Amino acid sequence: MSKKHSPKSMLILLVAIMMMFSMAACSSGDSKKAGETTDSGKSAVKLTENDPGWKADTSPITFDWYLNFSWFPNKWGVDPTSQYITKKTGVNINFIVPAGNENEKLNTMIASGKLPDFITLGNTEDAFQRMIDGKLVLPLNELAKEYDPYFFKVSDPAKLAWYTTKDGKVYGYPNASSSPEDYKQYGNTYIGxxxxxxxxxxxxxxxxxxxxxxxxxxxxxxxxxxxxxxxxxxxxxxxxxxxxxxxxxxxxxxxxxxxxxxxxxxxxxxxxxxxxxxxxxxxxxxxxxxxxxxxxxxxxxxxxxxxxxxxxxxxxxxxxxxxxxxxxxxxxxxxxxxxxxxxxxxxxxxxxxxxxxxxGPGISGWTVTLISKDVKDKARAIRFLSYLNSEEGNKDLFLGEKGVTYDTIDGKDQFKPEALELLNKDRSSFDKKYGASFTFWMLMNTNITTKWNPAQVEPFKQLEDWTKGKIVSGSQFELLDPLGNSTEGIINNKIGLLRGKTLPKLLMAGSDAEFDQIWADYLAKRAEYGMDKVQAYKQAKYEENMKKLKEFIN
Structure with missing residues (x-):
């Protein structure tokens, strides 16, 4: 005996079927949507290493960028340089800076499992590795392969190799970085x-x-x-x-x-x-x-x-x-x-x-910049990072907009006299008025910008000149310290705290004999804590660094 369906039940069935198709469509499109830009399609444009990817989409977008430096005072968009870059690329930046202790702020964010779009921190911070281990950040080389091959053209292969993890991924790119090869080309310009x-x-x-x-x-x-x-x-x-x-x-x-x-x-x-x-x-x-x-x-x-x-x-x-x-x-x-x-x-x-x-400057640089797994637009993020890292981006960050901060004077692109005067006189006011000369230093390449550096003036010139010729490359000695939560890291931290207590005591000792006793006690305590384990760890890292430098740098 057949059973008749009421119009109401048929309507419910139809809605259910439509919802199933909708969910299936969403499911099938998840992997593609994760990498799409906000312009719904331009991320799929086939790009080569010669194509600056950022030009594919310059529609407005705002990225949250965390800087792990409580002293950073500047805002994006209030000066002509950052306004120029936003107008050019469509990218606006909302800087997030800790109000107090940097480690507490960053640890809280890591514990939450959610990070801002970009993160910049010191390359020796434990948080760098913890974000990688926690899968909170994305491999830059994989993002570049999918969305922006131009990244590989504007990035130094030696620095990519230096920051390549054992699984072949690169999670961070340094600023103010100089490899031993860079010393051959730029070494005579380096100042300490x-x-x-x-x-x-x-x-x-x-x-x-x-x-x-x-x-x-x-x-x-x-x-x-x-x-x-x-x-x-x-x-x-x-x-x-x-x-x-x-x-x-x-x-x-x-x-x-x-x-x-x-x-x-x-x-x-x-x-x-x-x-x-x-x-x-x-x-x-x-x-x-x-x-x-x-x-x-x-x-x-x-x-x-x-x-x-x-x-x-x-x-x-x-x-x-x-x-x-x-x-x-x-x-x-x-x-x-x-x-x-x-x-x-x-x-x-x-x-x-x-x-x-x-x-002097080393291959590790000063800071590293990473892209969060929660980034709102993968394609735009890696493309903007590539732009900032390129010679064009570095020139924009350093000189600003032509006609505003700099001009071609005597055949050379250089700061306008009034901008240079303020730069030499009051750096803080210069940052606010112009925003150039690496006010925003997250991806600065100090080797690229050598050709635009203004002649130094007193009272800074004498101090800088004194350091020339005394600078040595020490990349092989960088990033040797163990992570703070490892066995060696805990020992290293204890020794650091011991040193902190000992140094004032040594200087305040009433005699050389008292100094000798304090010093002997310090060395004995270091050994008791496990100094040999820390030294063994650092030795292994040093040898690993030497191997990397020989393999990837001519």
Whole structure:
């Protein structure tokens, strides 16, 4: 007996069938839609390595870009350079910057399993590997193969090889990166950041003393304190150092070791620079300086803001410091009195008085940029990254828009006089008014932009010129530290904290004998913690680095 269906039941059946077809269509299109751009089709355009992919779609799109640097002050779209790039590419950027502790913010995002479209962080951060292990970021080489072969044309094969994981994928691309091959082409243009700076007027008034030996160093500090006891009513600080942190002090570790030209390896084995006799001799020199009242209590407690204030006041006689960290203060001093500025001189040296061997740009770069698995548009993201990484993109980021920030002057593309004047006078104001000269540095290639660099002027030129010829390539020594949550990483962290507690004690020791005891205890504690395991890990990474450099770099 047949059963009749009511019109209502037929309608329900028809709707159900339509929904099934709709779901099937959605399901069959998922893989394609995941890579489509917002213009629904242009991502499928067949592109070659010679085709700048970003030109395929310049419709408006906004990417969220996380920068793991709480100090980054700039916004996209408020200056003519970023406005020009948005008009050109269609891409707008919403920067996300942590308000407080960077690690806490990034760890929270990683724990949530969801990240902004782009992420830029220091290449030594544990979070870099954790995002890869957690499959929170996409392989750039695979995105490029599917959506933008141009990426391979504008990316350095050596740097891609350096960041290739064991599964053949590349998740991050560096900025400010220079391979050993780059040193052959650009090495004579490289400048260092580490300087031993003195206040010009005071140094010259003391007869330009030789401060390369411990004796000359202490004598000069003593003479400065006696001849210039105060600066504008405030006590002179004979020596300035980087701030003391829970894990040590840059000035008293790698910086002084580089000035002493202490090797990083010997006969293929990583060298424990801390145990070098020259290093210990100079730590004892700093201890003696403290005993003589030449180390102000301020240097043990001041953080960067307090140091910047005192540099601007010219209160330090000498500083073992990073020149880029006091450019604004240098400008202030120089504008008030060119003779009261800071200049670089030959500072602490080893017993042979060898020239320093300063760290230069390495293949790892400064930061790495990644693309999140949650990126709203894969094609547009990899294409925009390629654009920023290209010579065209770097020129736009560096020089800005022609006629606004730069022009062709005397046959060379260079900053307009008014822009250059502001750049040299007030970097912060330049960033806000023009947004050029790598205000947005996420993919900056400092090798490409060498040809557009303006001639340096004082008070910066002397400091930069002093570093030339002292720069060495150290790519093989990069990224050696173990991840923080590994066995070796936990040990390394404990040793770092131990060093942080020990350094002030060494400088405050009442005698060399007390110093020797503190130092012996420190070395014994390091060994007890498992220093040998950390050294073995770093040695293996070093050998892996050497293998990579030999395989991929001619």
């Amino acid at each position: 950041n580490q300087v031993f700076a003195v206040r010009k007027d005071m140094y010259e008034a003391l007869g330009k003393p030789d401060m390369r030996t411990p004796e000359g160093f202490l004598k000069a500090l003593q003479a400065a304190k006696e001849k210039f006891p105060d600066v504008n009513g405030q006590a002179l600080i004979p020596l300035g150092l980087h701030e003391f942190t829970e894990k040590g002090n840059y000035s008293l570790e790698a910086y002084i070791q580089n000035f002493l030209a202490i090797p990083k390896e010997k006969d293929g084995k990583l060298y424990d620079r801390e145990t070098d006799p020259e290093y210990v001799r100079w730590l004892k020199t700093f201890r003696k300086a403290n005993e003589l009242g030449l180390l102000s209590k301020d240097i043990f407690i001041d953080k960067r803001p307090q140091m910047e204030e005192k540099i601007a006041q010219g209160r330090y006689f000498a500083m073992l410091y990073q020149r880029s960290d006091f450019t604004a203060q240098l400008n202030t001093l120089y504008a008030a009195n060119p003779e009261a500025t800071y200049i670089a001189i030959d500072g602490p040296a080893n017993a042979n008085l060898d020239a320093p061997k300063l760290d």
